[in-house]
Amino acid sequence: MAGHSQFKNIMHRKGRQDAVRSKMFSKLAREITVAAKTGMPDPDMNPRLRLAIQNAKAQSMPKDNIQRAINKAAGNDGENYEEVRYEGYGPGGVALIVEALTDNRNRTASNVRAAFTKAGGALGETGSVSFLWDRVGEIVYKPAAGDADAVMEAAIEAGADDVQSDEDGHVILCAFGDIGEVTSALEKALGEAESVKTIWKPQTNTHVDEDRARSILKLVATLEDDDDVQNVYANFEVDDETMAKLSAA
Incomplete structure (x- = not known):
């Protein structure tokens, strides 16, 4: 994962x-x-x-x-938010995509750039890392929606592309343009989903050690703490032993 x-x-x-x-x-x-x-x-x-x-x-x-x-x-209260995407590389060459809704591009860009720089990374141009990802639909269900086989069957019937099930629930992926139809079909079979959204799915992940993982975690936390930032995606993975250490820290 x-x-x-x-x-x-x-x-x-x-x-x-x-x-x-x-x-x-x-x-x-x-x-x-x-x-x-x-x-x-x-x-x-x-x-x-x-x-x-x-x-x-x-x-x-x-x-x-x-x-x-x-x-x-x-009410047209005067707040006009603009959708902006930032791309760059963090510690260990890990690629990141940052999605924001902002009423001040200069402020948001400055904050995002500062976070990357402080972490030893570098903010790039739009398109500098997004080619490493696929834009897909993600539909999440709680464990109570059914067992893995039942959810898999419903997902296949709905036209989804992939299903990942574990003790935390079920994550169903589909093509970006099919998210509406797939969601509607799943609702009929499984009920209302816990969340439905479009995400950036990395084509491959970069394996990192504990130190790099900790640095990336800090960068992601800093970015997600910014009020303008809506979503942060990073294409990295760590082994189970390292994950256990970070979870216990």
């Missing part, structure tokens, strides 16, 4: 829960507002907004917070 998803779980366990939750709600609200502004404020008529609301509910975001985020878009 790719290292970043594992490290993200470690960080959430170790982080101050209230602070982490507050920042997560802020990022979810920003995505809802942008989705509502770029399309219809009605989730039934706006697939991106529907997914944003679904993901917010999966994280137990209160209904009032969700509605306020939608109302901000309808």
Whole structure:
């Protein structure tokens, strides 16, 4: 399994829960507002907004917070967020993609560049590392959705490309353009998903040792702590022994 998803779980366990939750709600609200502004404020008529609301509910975001985020878009409150993608290399030659929603490109670019530089990495031009990744749809279900065989069968029927099941649940991957159809088919078979989103999936992962892994983890944490940053992807992996050490640290 790719290292970043594992490290993200470690960080959430170790982080101050209230602070982490507050920042997560802020990022979810920003995505809802942008989705509502770029399309219809009605989730039934706006697939991106529907997914944003679904993901917010999966994280137990209160209904009032969700509605306020939608109302901000309808009220034209003056906040115009722009979608920006940054690409670069971190410690050990690990490639990273950083997605942001910002109302100030200069501020966000400066913060992201500083994080890369401090970690001993380098921010590159758009396209400098994205060719190493595939843009795909990711649909996540909790373990209660069914056993691995049942979920696999449902995923195949829905037209998905891959399924990864473990004790934490089921991750279903599909082609970027098929995410709407696959999600709808899975809902009929398995119920509503825990989350539905598009992600960057690395074509290959770079194996790193404990020291490099710790450095990458710190860089990812710094980036994800920035209010403008929505998602961070890194193409690295570590062995189980190293993962156990980092989890216990």
